Amino acid sequence: MSRTISRMLGLVLLSSLAISCSKEAIEPAGPGVGSQVADSTSATRDNNLALGNPSGAKTDTKFYWNYLVTKSQYSLSYHRDRGTPNWVSWHLSSAWLGSTPRQDNFGPDNSLPSGWYRVSSSSYSGSGFDRGHNCPSADRTGSKADNSATFLMDNMMPQAPNNNQRTWAGLENYCRTLVNAGNELYIIAGSYGKGGTGSAGYKTTLDQGRVTVPARCWKVVVVLPVGSNDAARVTSSTRVIAIDTPNDNGISTTWGSYRTSVDAIEKATGYDLLSAVSASVQATIEARVDNGPTS
Secondary structure, eight states, X not given: OHHHHHXXXXXXXXXXXXXXXXXXXXXXXXXXXXXXXXXXXXXXXOOTTTTOOTTOOBSOTTOTTSEEEEOSSOEEEXXXXXXXXXXXXXXXXXXXXXXXXXOOOOBOOTTSOTTSOOOOTTTTTTSSOEEEXXXXXXXXXSOHHHHHHTTBGGGEEEEOHHIIIIIIHHHHHHHHHHHHTTEEEEEXXXXXXXXXXXXXXXXXXXXXXXXXXXXXXXXXXXEEESXXXXXXHOOTXXXXXXXXXXXXXXXXXXXXXXXXXXXXHHHHHOOOTTTXXXXXXXXXXXXXXXXXXXO
């Protein structure tokens, strides 16, 4: 009798183990490394120069008019004798955005080559021009270090207050609404020419001639859905916003009225924008003037 009971208990135990193993075999995989890798829709921080180096800038002091400065937050071409960037290029996705407040710690970039004049926070004082960000503070709110980097003076251009605080700010805010809608952006901004009109009138230079006041301020925005391999995903239907504004305090507050083509900005500056995108796609998107929504 005891042998029979022992055999029956053994059979029950074997059956329960088989059921347990069967359940383990069909258990759906929980969140882990595999599921994270498969998720291609997660926003990431990507290469700020993924769409190209517009002027072929180099980190070589011989190229003082086209000196490449590379930071994790943005890349730029700096002109030593103008005291401003020729252009600044940055990537914008939700991965760059957080809750860090504006630091307002304007200051010189001490990483510039030894012996070069460093534009300071007071270089624009009393000029009637704002210290106008190229890469905006509000595009880099993931950490204090990220936000502080936007206040380095080699990210600034002398900008008419109404241009900086109204027209330019309007496009910056619109760009972040595009990110909130599930997009990632590549943005290149810069300036060219000499002489602008701020709140204290027309000027060509500031800081005893060390900082050139530009005549025009421009920006190019490439809009993509969140993904990877970004340069290859730019197609002839990709939305590209380009504006070219006068550096004048009498400017319209509506940024959409200053839309132009990338080709026109290239002609004015001599740059090769979006050079990492295929030539056939560039030919289409750079000739087109955006007519999409502005808010």
